[in-house]
Amino acid sequence: MDEKDLKIVCGTRLFAGLDPEAVSSLLHGSAPRQHSKGQMLFEQGDPADTFYIVLDGWVKVFRPSVMGDEAVFGVFTVGESFGEAAMFIQGQFPAAAQVVEEARLIAVHSDVFRKRVHNDPDLAFEMLAAMSRHLHSLMNQVEQLQIRSSAQRLAQFLVSLAPVPLGAAVVALPYDKSLIAHRLGMKPESLSRAFVRLRAQGVATDGNRVMLGDVGQLRAYGETGPLRERMASH
Amino acid sequence: MDEKDLKIVCGTRLFAGLDPEAVSSLLHGSAPRQHSKGQMLFEQGDPADTFYIVLDGWVKVFRPSVMGDEAVFGVFTVGESFGEAAMFIQGQFPAAAQVVEEARLIAVHSDVFRKRVHNDPDLAFEMLAAMSRHLHSLMNQVEQLQIRSSAQRLAQFLVSLAPVPLGAAVVALPYDKSLIAHRLGMKPESLSRAFVRLRAQGVATDGNRVMLGDVGQLRAYGETGPLRERMASH
DNA sequence: CGGCCGGCTTGACTTCGGTCAAGGGACAAC
DNA sequence: GTTGTCCCTTGACCGAAGTCAAGCCGGCCG
Secondary structure (H helix, E strand, O other): OOHHHHHHHHHOHHHOOOOHHHHHHHOOOOOOEEEOOOOEEEOOOOEOOEEEEEEEEEEEEEEEOOOOOEEEEEEEOOOOEEOOHHHHOOOEOOOEEEEEEEEEEEEEEHHHHHHHHHHOHHHHHHHHHHHHHHHHHHHHHHHHHHHOOHHHHHHHHHHHHOOOOOOOEEEEOOOOHHHHHHHOOOOHHHHHHHHHHHHHHOEEEEOOEEEEOOHHHHHHHHHHOOOOOOOOOO | OOHHHHHHHHHOHHHOOOOHHHHHHHOOOOOOEEEOOOOEEEOOOOEOOEEEEEEEEEEEEEEEOOOOOEEEEEEEOOOOEEOOHHHHOOOEOOOEEEEEEEEEEEEEEHHHHHHHHHHOHHHHHHHHHHHHHHHHHHHHHHHHHHHOOHHHHHHHHHHHHOOOOOOOEEEEOOOOHHHHHHHOOOOHHHHHHHHHHHHHHOEEEEOOEEEEOOHHHHHHHHHHOOOOOOOOOO
16 A cells, blocks of 8 residues: 555545554555456445445445346445445445446455444544445435436536536546436436436536536526526516 | 433433443433424534434424425434434534424433543444444435335335234324325325325225235335236246 | 447337325314 | 314326337447
8 A cells, every 4th residue: 555545545534634654554454456347346235344445446335126226325436435334233234336437445344443443432433424424425315316306416416526616617427327327316318318408507518528507507406496487476 | 311211212222232320321411301293303504412312202304405395314213313423524414303293302412422422432333333224224215216116115114114024914104194205205195196006915094004914015015016927928 | 441339319108206276084173 | 063274185187207219429349
């Protein structure tokens, strides 16, 4: 694990604020490993004896259903961790994880880490904070699925990718459109149509590059939908 | 706080395994309070200086949207806790909470409790486990919203209420149907129609009593939907 | 160069769930 | 008893998203 990797891990909110030596010793022996696209990291129901920190690339956490469908709970990238929750409950992963873009990961052994958490209250708090964030992110996902249209969900996703809070921007879609579709709880066909509908909000696409005319406008659309423009009702 | 209440709190997974004296001292000064139906406990964005444990009744945790709609993240009852996550992040509640059936609650002050967590690794682990469970429950909700029809979601909800894993059962709906509808991410009208559709799966309703002909069959329906009965295909 | 393959888009059609409106039934107040 | 009100159900209608199928396009390999 070289210096850059260590920097990423220290940047991870999980280890934020801890000094590099501490983290290094904590992760001693957990060398980063390269994983190729498509590789399964674990399946739902597997014994949860490790969790992961992403150095780069993208990993999908999901649950396959009896029929071909699947529910996507998150897609993680540099500095993020996943699989921590499982080690505090039954010891079984409640979902599966698969590399979707070539990735370098650190696998942390649960038992070693748990001991460490037990002895280090600050690390425990970081852990609690990390899980709070996952919780928060899932709440956002539930909210989106319950009350937003597919076009609104896409709008919010694009806003979250935008480098600026207002004005024009160009973003690159970080992974396949079909994965984005699943991530947003829709079919690839519906994602295409959602892009078409967002054209009216100043969104243009070209392959995996997306041009946003006005991020502020797009955010508003994501929250309130296509307002009914009842400008007359003074 | 009388003996029965203390027993409930000790039964809470959050405090599972801790001895009553420890819990009692931990919650010292936090007397249970009665809350009437409709009362708001906190709004989204409020400073998160407390969390709650339910002694009885029902509390809805939700996020209102700009337009009249709302997303429901959970409905909690005896022995469950909510609002713990907020104290480990920004200190603002990411959702609102409202009493939906007359309830008795214990409000725990975050700062006192946080200190306690800091000094008590076992309590920290209970906390982590509690949040893992919330996480797990939200994952189930995301899964349901992403890939199940409204009738399937209702089927799974009914199964979760059933006292037995198989065979016939009668369950009482614990709160208003319109709240169940929101909890399952649909409108009241759709809930009615979902009940109609489940009649084919041996479900009969009479007010807030629901008769389930076969819990096992209902569970299967909740997972795979109305199978296409293609019995012909060799 | 040419052909294939996988990912994406588009179109036609269906189905599900939301919307709007009407009506029923339990229950409380008068 | 009567008249509300509130909650739930039902029906007619409509729009959003899924399904199925065809076609496009770019990348890869021969």
